[in-house]
Amino acid sequence: xxxxxxxxxxxxxxxxxxxxxxxxxxxxxxxxxxxxxxxxxxxxxxxxxxxxxxxxxxxxxxxxxxxxxxxxxxxxxxxxxxxxxxxxxxxxxxxxxxxxxxxxxxxxxxxxxxxxxxxxxxxxxxxxxxxxxxxxxxxxxxxxxxxxxxxxxxxxxxxxxxxxxxxxxxxxxxxxxxxxxxxxxxxxxxxxxxxxxxxxxxxxxxxxxxxxxxxxxxxxxxxxxxxxxxxxxxxxxxxxxxxxxxxxxxxxxxxxxxxxxxxxxxxxxxxxxxxxxxxxxxxxxxxxxxxxxxxxxxxxxxxxxxxxxxxxxxxxxxxxxxxxxxxxxxxxxxxxxxxxxxxxxxxxxxxxxxxxxxxxxxxxxxxxxxxxxxxxxxxxxxxxxxxxxxxxxxxxxxxxxxxxxxxxxxxxxxxxxxxxxxxxxxxxxxxxxxxxxxxxxxxxxxxxxxxxxxxxxxxxxxxxxxxxxxxxxxxxxxxxxxxxxxxxxxxxxxxxxxxxxxxxx
Numbered sequence: 001x002x003x004x005x006x007x008x009x010x011x012x013x014x015x016x017x018x019x020x021x022x023x024x025x026x027x028x029x030x031x032x033x034x035x036x037x038x039x040x041x042x043x044x045x046x047x048x049x050x051x052x053x054x055x056x057x058x059x060x061x062x063x064x065x066x067x068x069x070x071x072x073x074x075x076x077x078x079x080x081x082x083x084x085x086x087x088x089x090x091x092x093x094x095x096x097x098x099x100x101x102x103x104x105x106x107x108x109x110x111x112x113x114x115x116x117x118x119x120x121x122x123x124x125x126x127x128x129x130x131x132x133x134x135x136x137x138x139x140x141x142x143x144x145x146x147x148x149x150x151x152x153x154x155x156x157x158x159x160x161x162x163x164x165x166x167x168x169x170x171x172x173x174x175x176x177x178x179x180x181x182x183x184x185x186x187x188x189x190x191x192x193x194x195x196x197x198x199x200x201x202x203x204x205x206x207x208x209x210x211x212x213x214x215x216x217x218x219x220x221x222x223x224x225x226x227x228x229x230x231x232x233x234x235x236x237x238x239x240x241x242x243x244x245x246x247x248x249x250x251x252x253x254x255x256x257x258x259x260x261x262x263x264x265x266x267x268x269x270x271x272x273x274x275x276x277x278x279x280x281x282x283x284x285x286x287x288x289x290x291x292x293x294x295x296x297x298x299x300x301x302x303x304x305x306x307x308x309x310x311x312x313x314x315x316x317x318x319x320x321x322x323x324x325x326x327x328x329x330x331x332x333x334x335x336x337x338x339x340x341x342x343x344x345x346x347x348x349x350x351x352x353x354x355x356x357x358x359x360x361x362x363x364x365x366x367x368x369x370x371x372x373x374x375x376x377x378x379x380x381x382x383x384x385x386x387x388x389x390x391x392x393x394x395x396x397x398x399x400x401x402x403x404x405x406x407x408x409x410x411x412x413x414x415x416x417x418x419x420x421x422x423x424x425x426x427x428x429x430x431x432x433x434x435x436x437x438x439x440x441x442x443x444x445x446x447x448x449x450x451x452x453x454x455x456x457x458x459x460x461x462x463x464x465x466x467x468x469x470x471x472x473x474x475x476x477x478x479x480x481x482x483x484x485x486x487x488x489x490x491x492x493x494x495x496x497x498x499x500x501x502x503x504x505x
Contacts, residue, residue, distance in 0.1 A: 007126040008036060010133055014059035015039040019049035019075065020091070021067040029091075029116060033062070036125055046070025050078050058086060060129060062112070065092035065099070073099075076106050085135065087128045091116070157233060157254040163247055165190050177233075177256055179226030195224040197273030210239050210250060220257070222269070230321040231258045232266070267324040267332055271386060276337035278380035280318075280351070281389035282310065283397070285373040287329030302370055305363045307331060309372060313358055317350060332389065337380045351376060408433070420460060429467075437464055439490070441475035447484055454484070461489050 016037040020026040021044055033040055041056050043049035047069040053061070061079065063072040070078075076088050089110040090103060103111070109131075110124045152158060153171045157178075160169040170178075170185045178185070178193050185192065194203070198221065209217040216238040223231055233254035239247045258266075271277045284290070284306060291299060303325065310331055311323040318340055324332045341347050355376055363370040377392030379385050408414065415436035416429075420443050439460055447453045457473070464471045473485040476495030485493060 004035075004122060007122055007129075010129045011036045011060075011125055012038055014129060014132075015041065015057060017041045017043065017049060017053055017056070017058045017061045017063075019043040019046065019061070019063035019067070019072065021045050021064060025064075025114075032116065032118070032121065046072060046075035050075050053079055054082075060132065061086060061088045062091055063088065065090055073102055073106060076103075076108060080107055087132045089124060089128060152253065155255070157256065158252070159185075159190070159254075160249055160251045161190055162249055165250075167192075168249065174254075177225065177231055178223070179229075184226075193223045193225075195222040195230055195273075197270070198222050199273065206237060210237055211247065214239050214241060214245075214247065220261075221254075222273070230270075231256055232261055233257065263324045264326055267326070267334065267386065270321065270334050274334065274336060276380065277385050278335050278337040278341060279378065279385050279389040280314070280333050280335070281377040281379070281386075281393050282331045282333075282374045283393055284329035285375055290329070290370075298365065301365065302363060303329065306372055309361055309363065310358070310374070313354060313361070317354065330393070332386070341380065351378070408435075420456060434469060436470045436472065438472040438474060444473050444475040444481065444485065444495075445477070448480055457485065457490075458488055465489060 014037060016033060016039065018026070018030060018033060018040055020029060020042075026042065026044070030040060030042060037060075041052050041058065043052045045067045046063070049061075049063060050070065052058075061076070063075060065072040067075075072090055072092070076090070079086065079088065084107070087109040088107070089112060090108050091112045091114065092099070093114040110128045112121060112124055153173065155173075156171075157174040158169075158171040159167060159174050161167050167185050167188055167190055170182055175182055175185070180192070202219070202221065206217045206219075209215050216236065218234075218236045221233055221235050223233055225231060234257050235252060235254045237250060237252040240249045240251055242248050271279070284303075290302065294302065306329075307323050307325050310333075314320070314323070314333055318333070318335050320333045320335050322333070324334075326332060355374060359371065359373050361372045363372060375393065375396050377389050377396055379388035379392060381388070413435040414432055415438060416432065416434045417438045418440040419437045420440045437460065439457060443453045443456050443460075445453075447457060461471055463469075470491045471489075472492040472494065473490045474494050476482050476485065476493045476497045478497050481495075482493055482497055
């Protein structure tokens with residue numbers, strides 16, 4: 001006999017429809033069924049039973065056969081037309097062959113004979129509701145799997161291969177990033193999307209893990225699209241194993257992580273995979289001055305647009321994957337030395353020509369334009385090629401500063417305009433060692449009424465005299481302002497006090 005507690009564990013949460021036309025039998029049987037079910041919907045004949053089935057969420061039906069209006073089998077047939085899965089148990093004293101044949105055709109799940117035997121009732125209910133529970137759980141799990149599959153297809157690059165590595169399935173996201181259609185991929189070896197510069201050891205480790213050890217492999221792999229562009233994926237590859245322990249296929253889930261990978265790390269990985277790496281290292285000229293002049297949002301726009309412009313320009317002459325933004329206005333691109341460096345003199349000449357031509361490029365910043373100007377350092381070879389390129393850039397920046405000193409030897413004088421605000425500050429003095437400082441007009445304009453402006457101009461003039469630098473004050477609007485700056489020791493003055501701009505003729 002089935003344990004009663006086990007039966008109740010399955011049946012208590014279900015709603016039963018009990019159909020019986022005999023009042024005494026209905027009352028007595030209902031009392032018995034209340035031990036098994038919390039919710040019982042009672043009907044007095046087949047027609048009433050069918051109506052109540054339509055009105056309620058019914059999990060199980062127990063019905064008599066002989067009833068007025070609509071007998072139990074006729075009602076069951078109508079129920080089956082709307083619901084093929086709900087379990088139906090018939091309760092009858094009949095044992096004719098025709099009854100059993102009809103019930104089989106309708107799809108009756110169980111049989112109970114009158115008078116009801118408790119052991120028989122317990123066994124039939126247990127078998128019926130257990131099977132029903134399993135079906136519901138299976139449907140729920142299947143629905144959950146479909147939801148998981150949909151979510152996975154929207155967020156992951158999914159592919160399957162047979163045991164030889166031949167692709168049997170890819171989803172839309174896989175096609176999007178690889179650039180291939182499903183027709184182009186299915187039937188091909190998975191090597192079709194692997195970047196040739198990946199270390200061979202990676203794939204040896206993958207195959208050993210998923211094939212010999214029958215375990216899951218996870219790691220970052222560099223792939224190549226149909227157009228030749230590289231992209232990085234965080235891959236999870238695992239074998240699908242049958243009940244006998246045999247591998248029947250492999251499935252892989254990948255997430256594209258190119259944009260979130262550290263660019264410097266990407267560049268280092270790429271260099272390690274090149275046979276003869278040549279690094280072209282670039283820096284936006286006067287980047288530090290730009291940082292002082294523009295806010296963070298504007299700097300992000302400038303850096304992003306500069307990246308795109310450099311990528312567009314250099315793709316005209318070199319074959320490379322991408323421009324790597326390295327921060328502080330610095331960028332790098334990586335090319336194969338043997339493909340582009342056959343003639344060193346011609347290579348350097350072409351690179352300089354492009355460096356000059358880039359200076360004609362402008363970045364549109366809505367109400368203003370920014371002219372792109374770059375410094376370039378190159379390095380090639382296997383050992384510390386990136387470090388060499390960076391060292392070359394540092395030397396180039398120092399040479400750029402020393403250039404100011406060399407120019408002054410020829411008698412050229414250097415002046416800094418708008419000194420005291422924005423990016424014309426004391427740091428620029430160290431870079432350029434000017435001969436003349438033109439004090440910004442916003443400090444002069446309010447000097448009559450602002451002690452702050454007066455102190456600022458006084459400190460600038462004092463510093464300038466100590467360093468033998470001449471000073472010019474602009475925005476001299478009246479005699480009072482002129483007298484103040486003259487008393488402070490400013491060397492030259494300009495402004496409407498002396499005269500306004502007029503046409504030559």
